[in-house]
Amino acid sequence: MNPIPNASPGAAPSGQARAPQERPQPSPEEPPVVTHHEIRAGGKTLRYTATVGMMPIKNRDGETEARIFFMAYTLDEGGNRGRRPLTFSFNGGPGSASVWLHLGAIGPRRVPMNPDGTMPPPPYQLVDNEYTWLNQTDLVFIDPVGTGYSRAVRPDLASKFFGLQGDIESVGEFIRMYLTRYERWTSPLFLAGESYGTTRASALSGYLIGRGIAFNGIVLISTIMNFETTDFASGNDLPYVMYLPSYAATAWYHKKLSSDLQSRSVQDLVAEVEQWAASDYTLALDKGDRLTQQERQDAIAKMSRYTGLSSQFIDNANLRVSLSLFRKELLRAERRSIGRLDARFKGFDANYASDSPDFDASEAAIRPPYTSTFNQYVRSELGYKSDVEYYILGGGITSPWNWNTNNGYVDTSVALRNALARDPYLKIFVAMGYYDMATPYFAVQYTLHHISLDPLLLKNFSTGYYEAGHMMYIDEKQLGRLRADVGKFIDEAQRR
Structure with missing residues (x-):
């Protein structure tokens, strides 16, 4: 029998002073892995540097609560690095790593599917991505907590990040930290998100404008902001x-x-x-x-x-x-x-x-090629070696997602509207697939038509429609169209 009622194991007996408890010391930060590469894209040789590692996410007391894995690509060229465009990219879920946009559309290397987007037979391969955005903008791929290699430092802290608000705050803090550590505050800034990643991107635009971070443009691929439209x-x-x-x-x-x-x-x-x-x-x-x-x-x-x-x-x-x-x-x-x-x-x-x-036959077709190629690529080409499982899609979100709603539907178009009202230079490009049954294009149109924008700001939006699905870029013809549309958008979003 415990002589002290309700005492916890290890508690000091009544009347005795407790020994001061030391906070566990955080493990030291591992330096990022830096490698150098070149590819052929658009008939030109692109030489670039890849930086791969973990970014600590700290609370207000300076204690690290999570580490976010990232992969950054910067073009090796002369001139002022701080003036070159920079794009932060992520996928959705919640619970999806950034691998789909990374190896499907945007990054310097690509997973080739069959021309119509169906799965090729294994083993799978990577090829130089002639449609990469790297010739126009440096790239940072972010895996939010619970995706990829990103984890909370302790299990009891994980739920803090498994919700809309915690997700926005942690990714927003990552962006602030990256701009600071890599001295990119004066770069033209872009966001690129897919699926729930468009929920995140639109919410981030409103969250970060209040913290002094304004974006030149946001690319929304297969958008969902108003969840009432699909429930x-x-x-x-x-x-x-x-x-x-x-x-x-x-x-x-x-x-x-x-x-x-x-x-x-x-x-x-x-x-x-x-x-x-x-x-x-x-x-x-x-x-x-x-x-x-x-x-x-x-x-x-x-x-x-x-x-x-x-x-x-x-x-x-x-x-x-x-x-x-x-x-x-x-x-x-x-x-x-x-x-x-x-x-x-x-x-x-x-x-x-x-x-x-x-x-879902379409998800089944893409998961094996992207999973196997990424796990090989990150170790053999980017030089980042870890035995921790890389959560491609699901598996890392260990508690119910907190949508932070009061018996209503999530609608982050409100945050996007607030960002546009405060920054009338912000441009938005919205990419939609006719055969997308996860985020139907007509629902996206409906949301865009109900943002309550000033008529002068409607010109800030441009759209692209593709004869493909949610991930239109797995179809190479549509990938080429998407790249052309985004290229035009990036140029126009930087015009003064």
């Missing part, structure tokens, strides 16, 4: 409207529409569907049980025409076809399901009578 929750009809043009584009791609619709371009088709979705379809959903029988039949017929789904199926779904139902139903007769990240991909399921696919 198929009971009582929320908005996602059904937002997804409908993507359903139509996907049905067109898989040749499930009538011949008159199949003969049109996907751009022409979705323009028509957008008009109907935003008008008659929205009204039909709003009426709910007040729809007349004729109105209901008209809506069912039009929806069947645009989606390739049977009228009976749409009627049974009460005009509301969720993403999982659509992915399963469109190719059910062929005993196939379609991908979420990229609806052009087909999957094999165990049970073709079920209501949802067994897995």
Whole structure:
């Protein structure tokens, strides 16, 4: 029996002085690994320096609470380094490392997929990336805490970073530290994010402008800022409207529409569907049980025409076809399901009578090539050796993500609007894929049209549409288009 009630193991007996407890000493910082390389891109030789390492993230008392892994590329050239553009890039999740944009689109080395983006047979390889952004801007790829090699220093501190606010603050602190340590405060600054990385980027723009860090431009790839637009929750009809043009584009791609619709371009088709979705379809959903029988039949017929789904199926779904139902139903007769990240991909399921696919065929196609090539690349070419698992996508977020909402939906477009209001020079480029079922392009349009911007600031936005999915760059033709669009954007965002 413990003679001191409620005492913890090791507690000093009552009346005795406690020995002062020493704080655990932080492990010393490891210096970054620096290597030198060259590639051929755009018909030119690019010589550059790679810097790979950990950035300590400290609290206000100066104690290190986490370490963020980064990979930076700086072009070796004369002139003032502090005036060369600098882009910070990350992916999404939450829980995804920066590897996808790093080795898929932006960095100096690239994972070649098949020309249409499907997975090649192993073993996989890396090639020089002729589409790299490095000829225009230095690059820093950030793995937020819980992704890649980035970790909290103690398990009890991890949850501090596993939420929207903690994520923004820690990545924001990384950016401040990088600008300071590498003397880049006077460089033209850019952010590039994908998926939840666009949530992070838009929130960071508002967070950092309040700390004196302004960006020339932000590249948002496959954007999600207003989460209400994609949440198929009971009582929320908005996602059904937002997804409908993507359903139509996907049905067109898989040749499930009538011949008159199949003969049109996907751009022409979705323009028509957008008009109907935003008008008659929205009204039909709003009426709910007040729809007349004729109105209901008209809506069912039009929806069947645009989606390739049977009228009976749409009627049974009460005009509301969720993403999982659509992915399963469109190719059910062929005993196939379609991908979420990229609806052009087909999957094999165990049970073709079920209501949802067994897995995302598009994610399954990209994970092995990117995982194996990165793990080889970081050790053999960048010289960073660690036995710690590099969390590519998932596995590192060990507690529920805190969205910091009060029974509402996350909407970081508010932060982006605040940044634009305070910095009218900020430019935004938004890249969208027609076959992206994770962040449908019509939902992105809706969000951009509801930011409540001053009309004078609308010119700060530019957009690009691609005949591909969430990661449009796995399709080499679309990668080339994306690079051309981003190149133009980076140049324009630096004009005074």
